[in-house]
Amino acid sequence: MPTDASLLIVEDEPKIARLMSDYLQTHGFDVTTLDDGNAVMPWLEEQQPALMLLDLMLPGQDGLTLCRSIRERYPQIAIIMVTAKVEEVDRLLGLELGADDYICKPFSPREVVARVKAVLRRSQAAEGALAPTDDPAAPVHLNEDGWQAMADGQDLGLTAVEFQLLRVMMRAPGRIFSREQLMDHMYRDNRIVSERTVDSHVKKLRKKINEALPDREIIRSVYGVGYKYQPDE
Incomplete structure (x- = not known):
């Protein structure tokens, strides 16, 4: 750094x-x-x-x-x-x-x-242990150098936390992340964060994606477990 x-x-x-x-x-x-x-x-x-x-x-x-x-x-x-x-x-x-x-x-x-x-x-930092996010067929594309997410040619205008959240899930499509796992990826300093904070960030992220891709639901909630990035269903 x-x-x-x-x-x-x-x-x-x-x-x-x-x-x-x-x-x-x-x-x-x-x-x-x-x-x-x-x-x-x-x-x-x-x-x-x-x-x-x-x-x-x-x-x-x-x-x-x-x-x-x-x-x-x-x-x-x-x-x-x-x-x-x-x-x-x-x-x-x-x-x-x-x-x-x-x-x-x-x-x-x-x-x-x-x-x-x-x-x-x-x-x-790049999340080197996870898969890359540059799949040309993906509905959302990330510019990790500029911390920018694009969908259907539109800049989603994500906050830094929202970008990090999306990036973590995009690098493991189909994997279900618990709220605790998402917190571990998003906040590496062991701070105490309510699970409701993660839900709030996901809600705002999904709203921004839905505005650009109204016919697609690519971030899915799994009841009682957490969330996953699933663009191909």
Whole structure:
């Protein structure tokens, strides 16, 4: 993984922003900081980082609203939510909106660096042990370099988590993945994630595919077991 990856920190507490920025810079990252939610989208129109550390509570637009907007317009950007609210509903909501991970305050700078590296590794790593996804007859085609999924000539506009979920299933057509197995493939840092989060991601993924391929059901649910990619039925 390159150590000069560009990062954006959106944090309105100067001491926390400076602490994260200084520590990440010492580990080779190119870091920009913003302290107002309203400044984020205009900044992203000019440049896109590999990853954002996005605080939940911000002046202007809050972190969850921003997360939703960023996922719609810039699905390739990895997002780590930073929050002092430890309620599981906030964590779950953030992930369902497309965040790749979360960090709870207070945290250690070493934890931040470890989480950033883990998320970037997941975003950039190929699943070498699974079958390739470049079958010319497949109804959906993946551009893994650009994290882009196409169906019937249309860009599905997947979030990073949705792309990872689809990629895992596409590399083993017909295999039934339990929710736990999908979580293991999607989140390699052993974080605690509700099975309902996986269901939410699958629901959104299937909706996007159905909009492009209304006559095909290629992601199927297996009652009581999980999900499978089955394009040839």
